[in-house]
Amino acid sequence: MRCRKCKGKAVLDVPRHHTAFCKACLTEFVCAQVERAISEERMFTKADRVLVAVSGGKDSLSLLDILGKLGYQADAFYVDLGIGEYSRQSKAKVERYTSARGISLHVHELKEDEGAGINDLADLVHRPTCSVCGTLKRYHFNRTAVEKGYSVLATGHNLDDEAARLLGNVLHWQTEYLEKQGPTLPDSVEGFAKKVKPLYRLAEREIAAYAVVNKIDYIVEECPNAQGAKMLLYKDILNRLESESPGTKQAFYWGFLTRQKTDEQARPSMAEHDRAVLRPCVTCGQPTTSEICSYCKLMARAQKNGPTPVGS
Ligand code: SF4
Numbered sequence: 138m139r140c141r142k143c144k145g146k147a148v149l150d151v152p153r154h155h156t157a158f159c160k161a162c163l164t165e166f167v168c169a170q171v172e173r174a175i176s177e178e179r180m181f182t183k184a185d186r187v188l189v190a191v192s193g194g195k196d197s198l199s200l201l202d203i204l205g206k207l208g209y210q211a212d213a214f215y216v217d218l219g220i221g222e223y224s225r226q227s228k229a230k231v232e233r234y235t236s237a238r239g240i241s242l243h244v245h246e247l248k249e250d251e252g253a254g255i256n257d258l259a260d261l262v263h264r265p266t267c268s269v270c271g272t273l274k275r276y277h278f279n280r281t282a283v284e285k286g287y288s289v290l291a292t293g294h295n296l297d298d299e300a301a302r303l304l305g306n307v308l309h310w311q312t313e314y315l316e317k318q319g320p321t322l323p324d325s326v327e328g329f330a331k332k333v334k335p336l337y338r339l340a341e342r343e344i345a346a347y348a349v350v351n352k353i354d355y356i357v358e359e360c361p362n363a364q365g366a367k368m369l370l371y372k373d374i375l376n377r378l379e380s381e382s383p384g385t386k387q388a389f390y391w392g393f394l395t396r397q398k399t400d401e402q403a404r405p406s407m408a409e410h411d412r413a414v415l416r417p418c419v420t421c422g423q424p425t426t427s428e429i430c431s432y433c434k435l436m437a438r439a440q441k442n443g444p445t446p447v448g449s
């Protein structure tokens with residue numbers, strides 16, 4: 138297999154674009170796709186300070202790497218979920234990557250600040266672990282970005298993640314989630330950082346190849362709590378469709394984004410809608426649609442059910 142651009146030895150075929158790339162051309166392709174995502178979706182500029190939420194996995198560390206290559210000001214934020222060996226290893230990967238490149242790293246420790254790791258917290262509040270994890274991460278991502286003066290919070294969600302999420306939302310007709318699904322969520326009110334997903338144009342295997350070619354040392358294991366998650370099933374189904382008919386994932390997700398944009402012209406923007414309904418949480422001051430934000434409700438419940446000190 139030869140690289141379609143330079144005719145060198147190809148390391149990855151990209152059937153959805155009818156092409157294949159060598160190491161150098163793959164890196165160039167990946168960086169160009171991210172640059173295009175940033176400019177087309179007006180995510181941020183070189184003047185913005187961007188906080189990248191990193192897990193130690195290939196997507197978030199590659200995103201940090203690509204933004205550095207492209208000359209953006211990007212720092213890292215890691216939430217230590219306290220999941221035994223998995224958290225120890227993923228944190229070590231993040232620390233090694235950032236310290237080797239002189240990137241600032243902010244860390245939030247659940248065990249220290251919330252008084253327990255994610256599994257114990259989920260038990261205390263009798264809710265599925267990943268749902269509690271989602272609430273905590275969203276809260277700390279936003280809070281840390283705003284408090285530390287970053288205008289944008291970037292996550293490593295890729296095309297596979299977004300297509301799988303879209304499939305889940307469509308299968309259950311979760312229209313309120315469909316409205317909010319997109320590569321850019323604006324900073325609608327004071328106290329809310331803009332949220333962006335600069336990898337949404339790239340498939341998981343393309344990013345994995347980028348990470349290997351660029352010698353990024355990431356944690357290969359998935360979070361142990363991900364086993365059996367619906368998202369993995371949706372990804373698997375989409376991968377099967379993709380191998381039969383390359384380009385399916387991209388047509389599904391990008392087609393949704395195009396329709397969403399047309400639709401948005403006919404109704405108030407999400408930023409306007411949010412401005413009308415969001416107010417500061419009476420407990421912590423973070424923006425919320427009800428009197429108390431979901432993070433504070435969750436922590437109050439955890440405290441009621443066990444001896445967990447509430448951090449905030
Ligand atoms: Fe959190 Fe669940 Fe993802 Fe693990 S799999 S990081 S617990 S959301």
Ligand code: ZN
Binds near residue numbers: 430
């Ligand atoms: Zn709150």
